[in-house]
Amino acid sequence: MFGCNSLVAESNDWLDQGLISVIAPSQTHSLGLIDFQEVANHNSELNKILKREQTTRDIAFGSISSKQQIRCLSSERQQISPMTILNGKETSLQIQKEIAEQVEKLVLAGDKTPHLAAILVGSDGASQTYVASKVKACERIGFESTLVTLGEDIAEEKLLATVEDLNNNDEIDGFIVQLPLPKHIDEQKVIEAVSPDKDVDGFHPSSVGKMALSLPCFLPATPYGILQLLERYEVPTEGKHCVVIGRSHIVGSPMSILLARNAYPGNCTVTQPHKESKGYVPPGRHSCCSTWKS
Numbered sequence: 001m002f003g004c005n006s007l008v009a010e011s012n013d014w015l016d017q018g019l020i021s022v023i024a025p026s027q028t029h030s031l032g033l034i035d036f037q038e039v040a041n042h043n044s045e046l047n048k049i050l051k052r053e054q055t056t057r058d059i060a061f062g063s064i065s066s067k068q069q070i071r072c073l074s075s076e077r078q079q080i081s082p083m084t085i086l087n088g089k090e091t092s093l094q095i096q097k098e099i100a101e102q103v104e105k106l107v108l109a110g111d112k113t114p115h116l117a118a119i120l121v122g123s124d125g126a127s128q129t130y131v132a133s134k135v136k137a138c139e140r141i142g143f144e145s146t147l148v149t150l151g152e153d154i155a156e157e158k159l160l161a162t163v164e165d166l167n168n169n170d171e172i173d174g175f176i177v178q179l180p181l182p183k184h185i186d187e188q189k190v191i192e193a194v195s196p197d198k199d200v201d202g203f204h205p206s207s208v209g210k211m212a213l214s215l216p217c218f219l220p221a222t223p224y225g226i227l228q229l230l231e232r233y234e235v236p237t238e239g240k241h242c243v244v245i246g247r248s249h250i251v252g253s254p255m256s257i258l259l260a261r262n263a264y265p266g267n268c269t270v271t272q273p274h275k276e277s278k279g280y281v282p283p284g285r286h287s288c289c290s291t292w293k294s
Helices: 036-053 088-108 125-141 156-168 187-193 205-212 221-232 252-260
Strands: 008-010 020-023 030-035 059-061 072-074 085-087 115-121 144-150 174-177 241-245 269-271
Touching (some): 085 088, 088 125, 115 156, 125 144, 144 156, 156 187, 205 252, 221 252
Parallel strands (some): 008 085, 030 241, 115 144, 241 269
Antiparallel strands (some): 008 020, 059 072
């Protein structure tokens, strides 16, 4: 889909619970990122498409497994192309080690221990798992953490008041409101209620605007994790054609912005097909792409 001689990345918890996998060719002109936030509901159809595309002349993906690994296959020889694994788990552990060292230095210098909070509304299993992983990560790196749990039927006004309390709490350095929220709550209103200074998810309009202008701000976790993988594995991106499949506000759209910026990783020519794209084929001799619709 994005060229032979590719790199294949296995997504891990540190990359926003495995929502993203990266394919980054080492010898060709293309770079591909798939937004699983966008295509999670289309896995069955996507697998059918990918299996069908294995018969094409140039190259096709294999299947997306439960661990969301993607294999790049050459249909001419039916062999896996030379590739490098971008190991998210190992990179995550290295980053945690670096942060823990920084925290230790802060504390020894008499500075405040960083404090992260999270608001969890309801009993969604995936959200509970995600937030629990954040709490454990805080323990490993020496952060303090606070988990605020609220009932599924909480009134929107009470949730907004809780957000405001965290905004005004000087002990809290940053916090997240775990999404999705119950249907009776306006998610955008809650996102905009979070102070940009504490918006560690990077979802506030102010944070998104600063990101688009390459100004200092909190970046969304999954796109930032992708950038870390590309940078730490020294994957060249300048001048590459990058296909980001999906346009979610959490992953796809910020990823496309970050890869187009005048920086490294970045300076890509970005194309962003999505579920409404019809018959899209990325440029390049070794390219093929099928689309799906909901």
